[in-house]
Structures are given as C-alpha cells and as structure tokens.
Amino acid sequence: MPVESLYSRLEPLLPLVSKPIQYVGGELNAQVKDWDSCDVRWALMYPDAYEVGLPNQGVMILYEVLNELDGVLAERTYAVWPDLERLMREHRVPQFTVDAHRPVSAFDVLGVSFSTELGYTNLLLALDLAGIPLLAGERDASHPVVIAGGHAAFNPEPIADFVDAAVLGDGEQAVLEITAALRRWKSAGRPGGRVGLLERLAGVAGVYVPSFYDVDYLPDGRIRRVAPNRPGVPWRVSKSTVSDLDEWPYPKAPLVPLAETVHERMSVEIFRGCTRGCRFCQAGMITRPVRERSITGIGEIVARGLQATGYEEVGLLSLSSADHSEIASIAKGLADRYEGSATSLSLPSTRVDAFNVDLANELSRNGRRSGLTFAPEGGSERIRKVINKMVTEEDLIRTVTTAYEHGWRQVKLYFMCGLPTETDEDVLQIAELARRVIQAGREASGGGDIRCTVSIGAFVPKPHTPFQWAAQLGHEAVDARLARLREQIRSDRRYGRAIGFRYHDGPPSIVEGLLSRGDRRVGAVIRAVYEDGGRFDGWSEHFSFQRWMVAAERALAGQPVDVDWFTTRERDRTEVLPWDHLDSGLDKDWLWADWQDALAEVEVEDCRWNPCFDCGVCPQLGTSIQIGPTGRTLLPLVTVSTPGG
Amino acid sequence: MARVPEGPSPAPVVQRLRLRYAKRGRLRFASHRDFARAFERALRRAGVPVAHSAGFSPHPRVSYANAAPTGVASEAEYLELGLTERCDPEWVREALDAALPEGLDILTAVEAGSGALADALQASLWLVRLPGVRPETAEAGLRLLLAADAVEVSRMTKNGLRTFDARAAVHTATVVPVEALEALEALEALPVAAAGRGQPTTAPCAILQLVVRHATPAVRPDDVLDALRRVADLTPPAPPEVTRLAQGPLDEATGTVSDPLHEAGPILADDAIDP
Numbered sequence: 042m043p044v045e046s047l048y049s050r051l052e053p054l055l056p057l058v059s060k061p062i063q064y065v066g067g068e069l070n071a072q073v074k075d076w077d078s079c080d081v082r083w084a085l086m087y088p089d090a091y092e093v094g095l096p097n098q099g100v101m102i103l104y105e106v107l108n109e110l111d112g113v114l115a116e117r118t119y120a121v122w123p124d125l126e127r128l129m130r131e132h133r134v135p136q137f138t139v140d141a142h143r144p145v146s147a148f149d150v151l152g153v154s155f156s157t158e159l160g161y162t163n164l165l166l167a168l169d170l171a172g173i174p175l176l177a178g179e180r181d182a183s184h185p186v187v188i189a190g191g192h193a194a195f196n197p198e199p200i201a202d203f204v205d206a207a208v209l210g211d212g213e214q215a216v217l218e219i220t221a222a223l224r225r226w227k228s229a230g231r232p233g234g235r236v237g238l239l240e241r242l243a244g245v246a247g248v249y250v251p252s253f254y255d256v257d258y259l260p261d262g263r264i265r266r267v268a269p270n271r272p273g274v275p276w277r278v279s280k281s282t283v284s285d286l287d288e289w290p291y292p293k294a295p296l297v298p299l300a301e302t303v304h305e306r307m308s309v310e311i312f313r314g315c316t317r318g319c320r321f322c323q324a325g326m327i328t329r330p331v332r333e334r335s336i337t338g339i340g341e342i343v344a345r346g347l348q349a350t351g352y353e354e355v356g357l358l359s360l361s362s363a364d365h366s367e368i369a370s371i372a373k374g375l376a377d378r379y380e381g382s383a384t385s386l387s388l389p390s391t392r393v394d395a396f397n398v399d400l401a402n403e404l405s406r407n408g409r410r411s412g413l414t415f416a417p418e419g420g421s422e423r424i425r426k427v428i429n430k431m432v433t434e435e436d437l438i439r440t441v442t443t444a445y446e447h448g449w450r451q452v453k454l455y456f457m458c459g460l461p462t463e464t465d466e467d468v469l470q471i472a473e474l475a476r477r478v479i480q481a482g483r484e485a486s487g488g489g490d491i492r493c494t495v496s497i498g499a500f501v502p503k504p505h506t507p508f509q510w511a512a513q514l515g516h517e518a519v520d521a522r523l524a525r526l527r528e529q530i531r532s533d534r535r536y537g538r539a540i541g542f543r544y545h546d547g548p549p550s551i552v553e554g555l556l557s558r559g560d561r562r563v564g565a566v567i568r569a570v571y572e573d574g575g576r577f578d579g580w581s582e583h584f585s586f587q588r589w590m591v592a593a594e595r596a597l598a599g600q601p602v603d604v605d606w607f608t609t610r611e612r613d614r615t616e617v618l619p620w621d622h623l624d625s626g627l628d629k630d631w632l633w634a635d636w637q638d639a640l641a642e643v644e645v646e647d648c649r650w651n652p653c654f655d656c657g658v659c660p661q662l663g664t665s666i667q668i669g670p671t672g673r674t675l676l677p678l679v680t681v682s683t684p685g686g
Numbered sequence: 687m688a689r690v691p692e693g694p695s696p697a698p699v700v701q702r703l704r705l706r707y708a709k710r711g712r713l714r715f716a717s718h719r720d721f722a723r724a725f726e727r728a729l730r731r732a733g734v735p736v737a738h739s740a741g742f743s744p745h746p747r748v749s750y751a752n753a754a755p756t757g758v759a760s761e762a763e764y765l766e767l768g769l770t771e772r773c774d775p776e777w778v779r780e781a782l783d784a785a786l787p788e789g790l791d792i793l794t795a796v797e798a799g800s801g802a803l804a805d806a807l808q809a810s811l812w813l814v815r816l817p818g819v820r821p822e823t824a825e826a827g828l829r830l831l832l833a834a835d836a837v838e839v840s841r842m843t844k845n846g847l848r849t850f851d852a853r854a855a856v857h858t859a860t861v862v863p864v865e866a867l868e869a870l871e872a873l874e875a876l877p878v879a880a881a882g883r884g885q886p887t888t889a890p891c892a893i894l895q896l897v898v899r900h901a902t903p904a905v906r907p908d909d910v911l912d913a914l915r916r917v918a919d920l921t922p923p924a925p926p927e928v929t930r931l932a933q934g935p936l937d938e939a940t941g942t943v944s945d946p947l948h949e950a951g952p953i954l955a956d957d958a959i960d961p
Contacts, residue, residue: 048712055715056757056925062720065712067787069727297727299713299720299787351727351785383744409742410689448689 044076047134048142054128062300063091064125066139069297070349072104073141074114080227081220083107083115084138084148084185086167088160089579091139094119095296096304098358099154099191102291103216113220116140116148120163121170123576123583129170136171145171149223151185152216153204155193158556159549159579161200164189165571168203175568177205177252182234186242188219195280195327196504196620199556199563201251205239209247209623210280210327211313213289218245243274247281249623250274256561256619262601264560264617279624280327282662286313287338294349306354306387307346311339311371315360316648316666320429320639321418321457323503324360327625329658331649332667336367336374340675343375347384354385362388363397364649366669372403374675380406393417393432398443410448412494415440416455419463420471426642427462429635434474441478441493445485451492452478457500458522459514459550461639468522471495472529472540479536494541495530497523499550503557505625507635509618512611513554516547516586523547548586552578554608555593560619563607565596628657691742699737699747699768702798703775704947705782707763713789714759714929722750724790725765725782732781737768751804752933755906760930761793762810764946766803796947806946807900809857809936812907813867814894818923824892825861827918832859837913841903848903852913855905857897858941867893897941900933 048065055061076082085104087094094100100117107115116138121129129135136145145151145167153164165175168187174180177187189197190208197207208215222241226232233240243250253274257265269276283289295307312333315325334342343355355375357368365371368388375386386404393415401413417432419425425432441452456471475493482491499519502508523544530540555563569592570578577583593604612618614633621629631654638645648654649668659665709716716724726746729736738744747768754760767778779795786792816824831837837853898905907928914920934946 052712053924060717061715061757062713062717065715067712067789069724069787297724299716299724301719301723305723348731351730353727353730383738383746 044143044147046142047137047144050132050134051129051137051142054125054132054134057128058124059122060092060300063119063298064121064139065299066142068095068139068299070294071140071296072108072114073116074108076114076141076143079112079114081113081150081223082148083113083150083152083216083220084118084143084145085115086118086120086145086151086153086164088120088153088155088163088167090122090577091119091298091300092302093579095298095300095302096308097154097156098292098308098310099156099212101295102289103152103154103212104296105291105293106213106289107216107220110217110220112224116143118145118151118167120160120166120577126166126170126576136167146173146185148185149227150219151187153187153189153191154212155189155191157579158193158199158553159584160193161556161567162571162575162578164200164203165568166576169571176202178202180205180235182231184235186223186235186238188248190215192324192327193557195323195623195625196557196559197249197251197623198256198561198619199559199567201561202564203567205235205250205252206242207249207251208281209249209278209625211247211283212281213283213291215245215247215281219248240271240273247279249278251561254622260601262606264619266617267619267622277622277624279662280626282626282664284332284664284667286310286332286334286667290338290342293342293345295346295352297350297352304356305352306356307343307350307352308356308358309339309342309346310334310359311357311362311365311368312359312668315364317361317364318429318635318645318647318654319418320427320507320635321460321500321503322360323506326506326627328360329626329656330662330664330666331364332664333365333669335669335671335673336371336675337671337673339371340374340378344378344678347379353383354387355379357386357388361392363392363394363400367671368400369403370670370674372400376403376406378675378678389414393437393440398440398447398449401444401449402447410450412451412453413444413449414453414455417474418455418457419460419467420456420469420474421467423642424460424463424467426644427639428457428460429639429644431644434477437474438477438481442481442485445482445489445491450486450490451494452482453494453496454478456495456497458497458526458544459500459519459547461502461508461511463514465522465525468526469529471497471526472533475530475540476533476536479539492539492541494543495526496543497526498545499547501550501554501557504618504620505627505632507632507639509558509632510612510614510616510636513551513608514547515605515609516551519547519550549578549581549584551604551608552584552586552589555589555604558619559607562597562600562602566593569593569596624661626656626658626661628655628661631656691740696738696740696744697770699770701769701772703767703769703773703778703795704798704803705765705767705779705792706794706945706947707765708791708793709754709758709760709763710789710791711759713787715757716790717756718750718753721753721763721790722748724786728782728785732778732785734767734778734781735769735771735773737770749803752807752900752904754930755908758907758928758930762930762932762934762945764803764807764933766798794945794947803946806935807933809897809899809933809943810930811932811943812894812896812898813862813929813931814896814907814911815927816892816894816922817927818889819892819920820890821861821864821892823920824894827914827920828859828861828894830917831856831910831914834917837917839909839912839916841906841909841912843903850903850905850909852905852909855899855901856910857899857936857938859894859896859910862893862895864891864893897936897943899936
C-alpha cells in the first residue's frame with residue numbers, strides 16, 4: 042500500500058519554526074527508494090536535534106548498508122525542536138522521516154542509536170509524535186518494532202519498557218540479520234504476530250528482547266536475578282562483533298547536509314576498539330578487541346568520500362587515533378596526497394605524547410596551528426594510576442613544550458572530577474599542572490601569547506567497566522571541588538590569566554548516572570520526566586535537574602530505591618548488576634580484579650604491545666586483535682580533471 | 687616569529703564568471719549561509735578550478751550578491767566566481783548544476799563584464815502568494831498602500847530593531863489574475879506554486895507581483911506585507927509563499943527588471959520561463 046508523503050502538511054508549518062532547512066531532507070547522497078518495491082523498511086533515528094544527529098557515523102553507516110540491499114529501504118528521522126513539536130501536535134502531523142517525509146509509524150522497524158543516555162526522553166517524544174504506544178507491551182502487529190542500538194544499549198534496562206529489542210555491539214552485520222529475519226517472518230504470513238517476530242529476533246546474534254526476561258528483586262531493592270521467561274532464549278546475550286573492518290568500507294558517500302551541523306567533514310573510522318584500558322572509559326571496554334582498518338582501505342575511503350561530498354576536512358576517527366600501527370604513514374600519505382588542495386586533516390588526539398605532536402604537525406603542514414587537545418583526565422599522578430591513564434607530569438610537560446615550539450599557541454587539557462578515591466588535592470593539582478604548562482610554553486615560545494584551557498566535567502561510572510561498582514560523587518561535592526579549582530586558577534597572578542577554565546556542573550551527571558546504571562524501575566522516571574515536558578536533556582537550556590528529581594521521587598515512591606541508591610552507592614562484588622545478562626565479552630572477574638587494582642593504584646598495560654591480561658573478550662567472542670603494520674603506503678592520486686574551455 | 691604557510695602562494699584569478707542560480711521548492715528553506723556551504727562543496731566535487739585566498743585558512747573566491755531571505759524561493763540569485771584557469775562558462779554551469787542538490791539550480795554562467803555585479807542589482811520582481819486572502823481584498827489593500835506617501839515598518843536586524851519606510855521602495859504592486867499564473871504553471875517553468883498544491887483548490891489565494899527597488903535598509907517582501915497590514919489591516923491567515931522572479935537593472939518607466947547577465951530583454955520572456 043503506498044504511503045503518502047507528509048511534506049505538503051509539514052511545509053506550511055516550516056516558515057513558523059527556526060532553521061526549517063533541518064526538516065526538509067534533500068541532503069546530497071540522501072536516498073529515496075520506492076516504498077512499494079521494498080518489503081523491509083527501516084526508519085533510523087538519532088534521538089537528538091538534526092544538527093547533532095546528521096553527522097553521526099553509526100546512523101550514516103547503517104543507512105548505506107541497508108539501502109544497498111534490494112527490497113530494503115532506510116530513511117532517517119531526528120528529534121524535532123519544541124517549536125515544531127507544538128505545531129505538529131496542533132496540526133496533527135506525525136513524526137516523519139526527512140528523506141521522503143513518510144510517517145515513522147508506517148515503517149517495519151524504528152532503529153534508534155543511543156550514544157548517550159540523555160537521549161531517552163527524545164525517544165519517547167518521537168514515539169509519541171509517531172502515534173506508536175510508548176510501552177512496547179501495548180504495541181500490536183501494525184506498529185514498527187522499536188530497536189535500540191549504540192553504546193547506551195549495553196544497558197538498555199532503563200528503557201526496557203519502551204523498546205522491543207536492543208542490539209549489543211557492532212550494527213553492520215546485525216541489521217542485515219534482523220532484516221533477513223523480518224523478511225522471513227513477513228513472507229511466512231507473520232506467524233505468531235508481534236511475539237512471533239520478537240522470538241525470531243531474539244535468535245539473532247547480539248539482539249536482546251527485554252520482554253523475554255523477568256527481573257526479580259530482593260527486599261532491599263537489589264536485583265535477585267534476571268532470567269528468561271520462555272524457552273529458546275539465551276541466559277546471556279553476547280554482543281555482535283564485525284571482524285574485518287576493510288570488509289565494511291562505509292560510509293562510501295556520506296550525507297552532506299544543507300543545514301549547519303556539529304561536524305562537517307569526511308570522517309573515516311581508522312580502527313575500532315581500544316585496549317589502552319582506561320578504567321573510566323566505557324567505549325574502550327565494550328568495543329574490544331582492536332580492529333584496524335588498513336592504510337590502503339583508509340586511503341580509498343577518504344578519496345571516495347571527498348569526491349562524493351566535497352568536504353574540505355578529513356577526520357581520522359577512533360578512540361585513540363595515534364595508536365594505529367601505521368598512523369605515521371597514514372598521516373604523511375594523506376598530507377602528501379592532498380597537499381595544495383585546501384583539504385585539512387584532523388586527528389582527535391587524546392594521548393599525551395610527543396609523537397602525537399609530530400603527527401599534528403604533519404597534518405597541519407599548511408594549516409593554522411591554533412589548538413591541540415590532550416586528555417590527562419586526572420590532575421595528580423596518583424589519580425592517573427587509579428584510572429589507568431599512564432601519563433606522567435614529565436610526559437605532559439615535554440609534550441606541550443614540543444607543541445609550543447612548533448608554533449601551536451593553545452593547549453586544551455581535558456579532566457574529570459569525581460573519580461574513585463579522588464580528593465580535593467587531586468583536583469587542585471590540575472591548577473598546578475596548568476601553571477607548569479604555561480611556564481613551559483612561555484619558555485619554549487620565547488614569551489609568546491600562550492594559552493592553556495582546562496576543561497573539566499564530572500565522572501559518571503558506566504556499566505561494563507571496572508568502575509561499574511563505584512560510588513558516583515554527589516553533585517554538590519563535584520560543584521564544590523570545581524569551585525575550589527576555579528578559585529585556585531583565578532587567584533594565580535602570574536599565570537591565571539593565561540589559563541582558561543571550562544566546566545560542566547554536577548547535576549546533569551547525576552541524571553546521566555541514574556540512566557547509565559539504572560534498572561527497569563528507572564523507566565517510570567524517564568516517562569514521568571517526558572510527560573512533564575522533559576526533552577533534549579543533553580542541552581543545558583532544556584535540561585531541568587529539578588524536573589528529574591521530582592519525577593524520580595514520584596515514580597520511585599514506595600520502592601526501596603531512590604536516585605542516590607542508583608548513583609552514589611558503591612556496589613559489592615556479589616550484587617547482581619542490571620546488565621549482567623548482557624555480555625560485552627569482558628569477564629566479570631577480570632573487571633572486578635581491575636577495580637581492585639584501581640583501588641590499589643596498580644596500572645595495567647596495553648595488550649597490543651604486552652602479553653594478554655585475560656579480559657576475556659577474544660576467547661569469549663572468538664575474535665582477536667587485528668593490527669598492522671601492513672607495510673603498504675599511500676600512492677599519489679591520479680587526478681583526472683577536464684575543466685573544459 | 688609567526689608561522690607562514692609553506693609552499694607557493696595561491697594561483698591568481700585569470701577569469702571571472704557570473705552565475706545566476708535558483709533556489710526552488712523545499713530548498714528555499716536554505717539560508718544564505720547554507721547555500722554558500724553547499725556551493726563551495728559543489729565547486730570541489732565538480733572540480734571547478736576556483737581561486738583561493740592566501741593564508742592558513744584559504745577561502746574560495748566567491749562573492750555573493752544580495753541573497754534572498756531564508757524561506758523565499760528565487761529564480762534570480764547571482765554570484766561571481768574567480769577561477770585560476772580559463773573555463774568554458776557553460777561547462778562550469780553544467781558541472782556545478784550536476785553537483786548541487788536538486789532545487790539549487792545553476793541557470794546561467796557568463797564571463798563577467800565591466801562594473802560591479804552588485805551595482806546592476808537595482809530592483810527585484812517578487813511574486814507573493816497569499817493563501818486564504820481573496821484577490822479583491824489584496825487589490826484594495828495595495829491601492830491603500832500605493833496611495834500612501836510613506837509607511838513605517840519595523841524589523842529586527844542584526845543591529846537591533848530598525849524602523850524604516852517600506853513604501854518608497856515599491857515601484858509597482860499589482861494583483862495577478864490566477865489564470866495568468868496557471869498559464870505559467872502549465873509551462874512547468876515556475877516551481878513557485880508547488881508549495882500550494884497540498885491545499886484545497888477552492889480556498890481563495892491572492893497573488894501579488896511586486897517590483898521593489900533595492901534600498902538601505904533593504905525592503906523585503908515581508909516588509910511590504912507588514913506595510914499592507916498597517917495601512918489596510920490585511921493579515922494573511924497562512925504564511926505567504928514568496929518567490930523572487932528577477933533582480934537586476936530597473937527600467938523606471940516600464941517597471942521592467944532585466945537580467946544583469948543579459949544586457950537586453952525583459953526577464954520573464956527570456957529566462958524565468960525557460961522551456
């Protein structure tokens with residue numbers, strides 16, 4: 042049955058909203074496939090504003106992977122801002138995709154990618170506007186299957202009531218298998234209805250169907266056990282892992298928006314996974330093992346992507362890009378290739394070492410050297426041992442000195458506040474560090490106009506990390522510590538004016554903590570917040586701590602648990618964690634041992650260059666580290682141009 | 687010592703082209719900045735040898751003239767482009783048109799003549815659809831507007847709220863018979879009416895044609911509509927749909943706005959209805 046475009050109903054509303062271009066689609070490389078010649082149709086959502094969602098690599102990759110298939114179409118939808126939401130409700134225009142402006146409710150699947158838990162209220166917003174019941178249990182065979190993915194899906198329990206399924210791990214292979222299962226179910230005449238479909242999906246690797254598991258609680262509020270409530274469902278769901286990144290050369294033709302978005306560049310993921318072992322880092326834990334894309338694969342993606350987009354910037358993405366085994370050849374090869382073409386190269390650099398500065402120099406041969414960013418994360422050497430961020434103060438000073446010597450004028454340093462075992466003293470060390478950085482910079486540059494910006498936010502313990510048992514620091518304590526640090530920096534007469542201070546205050550991180558380590562009981566809080574008007578919680582102008590706390594009090598009344606119980610409480614070894622039945626490959630005993638090492642300030646090395654530490658991922662998933670070097674290099678591109686005339 | 691970019695300085699401009707382009711359909715919601723980003727990427731994709739400024743952040747040599755406001759469609763936007771190699775203007779037009787999304791269309795490319803492009807853009811011809819407004823009502827309103835010597839309107843600009851006269855800049859303002867427009871649409875030359883197609887055809891819709899001189903501050907179609915509201919209490923029930931049909935030199939006697947890239951000829955006959 043043909044599905045009509047909603048555009049003619051949406052268009053009269055667009056002159057009345059801000060930045061209407063974000064709702065009209067028509068991006069370069071967007072695809073609109075014929076509805077009736079497809080039998081599996083995906084709506085892919087990034088649950089934030091278009092300007093944040095469009096550049097998301099995960100959505101872009103899945104959009105291409107799905108649209109390449111015959112008989113399958115994928116379109117995109119994003120959270121609409123409150124001005125349009127009001128008009129859509131008034132004029133009864135439902136949630137739409139931007140590609141062909143089809144109603145989201147008409148698709149077979151609504152796939153939502155969560156990079157952060159703060160997108161949960163926007164999921165409810167989209168469901169509500171789409172006319173899809175908020176509760177998965179109230180949906181029937183006519184509604185799309187709502188599937189969550191992304192890093193936050195490694196603990197989907199807080200949204201378990203709202204999603205039909207969650208995909209753990211890499212999405213590329215998983216969406217193909219879900220598509221195949223859906224197609225078989227539809228062509229068989231939809232046996233078993235909606236539950237029949239979910240049963241089939243539960244058989245796909247990496248797919249978790251929350252309604253097939255029951256959670257029992259102890260009288261004190263802790264979880265007694267999580268168990269399947271039907272036969273044929275695994276006790277633990279293991280994540281999906283793609284092994285050879287070169288087999289997935291996406292995105293091939295990245296979307297180029299008309300509207301301004303947060304990242305406008307040709308991004309290529311140069312490797313996936315990280316084994317640096319930073320104990321706070323959920324991404325580094327859940328994406329193991331390290332899988333490198335080859336230098337030639339990277340070169341091809343960049344060349345094709347630049348041609349398809351016209352972007353003037355290339356971003357080499359990964360969790361720690363300087364760690365690619367052939368990063369020096371990649372940087373040099375790309376810099377040579379694009380010399381003189383006004384194409385800039387960037388490397389989100391987080392590691393503190395001088396090699397990184399060499400790379401940055403190579404990438405900015407003919408570009409501006411404005412700022413370099415490093416992330417020591419902890420202010421004192423002691424706390425850096427706790428979090429396993431192996432950087433000494435000497436490393437940092439040596440690194441920034443090199444940077445300033447090569448013409449860089451500003452260094453940005455990222456830190457966290459509220460790390461396990463942290464004291465005021467650890468945080469105040471940051472001021473001392475920044476002072477030494479300025480001092481070194483003034484010496485290296487001969488008294489130039491040197492700046493150092495300290496950027497700091499509150500630490501949130503995350504599932505599937507060694508800190509999953511840790512107590513989160515309360516927001517008052519975080520704010521007090523940050524206030525002391527700011528005072529310390531400001532009172533410095535000699536260096537204070539050269540040091541910038543940026544911080545995120547504590548309250549939003551408590552909500553993030555509640556959503557990160559929450560269980561199914563937190564779903565009622567999310568719903569209450571949404572119904573009270575909560576949306577766009579990642580935006581400070583929309584976020585309301587008060588609203589979350591009031592909603593939590595109401596929704597958790599009568600339960601033995603509250604916000605503090607979920608956030609500032611330390612867990613013990615025997616406690617059943619809400620995500621224990623979801624398997625990231627990491628061995629829980631290894632995580633516990635690493636947590637104990639953290640408390641004892643014992644560091645652990647990187648298994649790429651040292652013996653295996655038995656984190657459990659490789660044997661569990663039947664995978665292994667895949668790194669170079671391949672020894673290959675990038676050859677110059679032969680450009681064929683015919684400017685006519 | 688401050689760093690300077692290594693390597694040779696950027697290649698000089700050897701040819702200047704002037705382009706006329708259209709912003710149509712849903713892409714009329716693109717702002718001028720949105721268009722500029724899309725255009726500069728299209729230059730790269732199309733392999734047009736555009737010149738760049740010197741320095742660490744080289745910018746392509748493109749000057750945009752008098753862009754239409756966000757939300758307003760246009761058949762007559764102009765820009766000038768500096769190239770480092772001589773190119774066939776028609777090749778550039780085709781290559782850029784192919785590299786831009788549908789709805790951003792390059793209509794003409796010619797080698798730049800003498801005189802600044804901006805100086806030639808003296809006035810604009812606007813077509814304004816007012817869904818829900820009866821043509822007679824609009825007609826009466828325009829009579830009141832044209833009878834006034836001056837009508838003060840206010841608009842928020844980047845320099846704050848400014849109050850200015852919106853009447854003096856209006857050269858002509860008429861209501862176009864619907865049949866005339868339908869005849870135009872039948873040629874499928876003007877995508878302007880596409881927006882209104884979702885609405886029931888029985889609803890009244892007045893169509894205004896305005897010739898407005900370019901002044902400082904700029905008097906835009908919404909300023910003229912604001913003036914109509916003030917003198918005739920005419921408030922359209924739905925957002926107006928505005929299209930710029932032409933901008934260029936103004937013949938004060940006839941009110942004809944001609945194409946600055948074609949020295950002669952009335953615009954509507956020549957370009958807007960390009961079969």
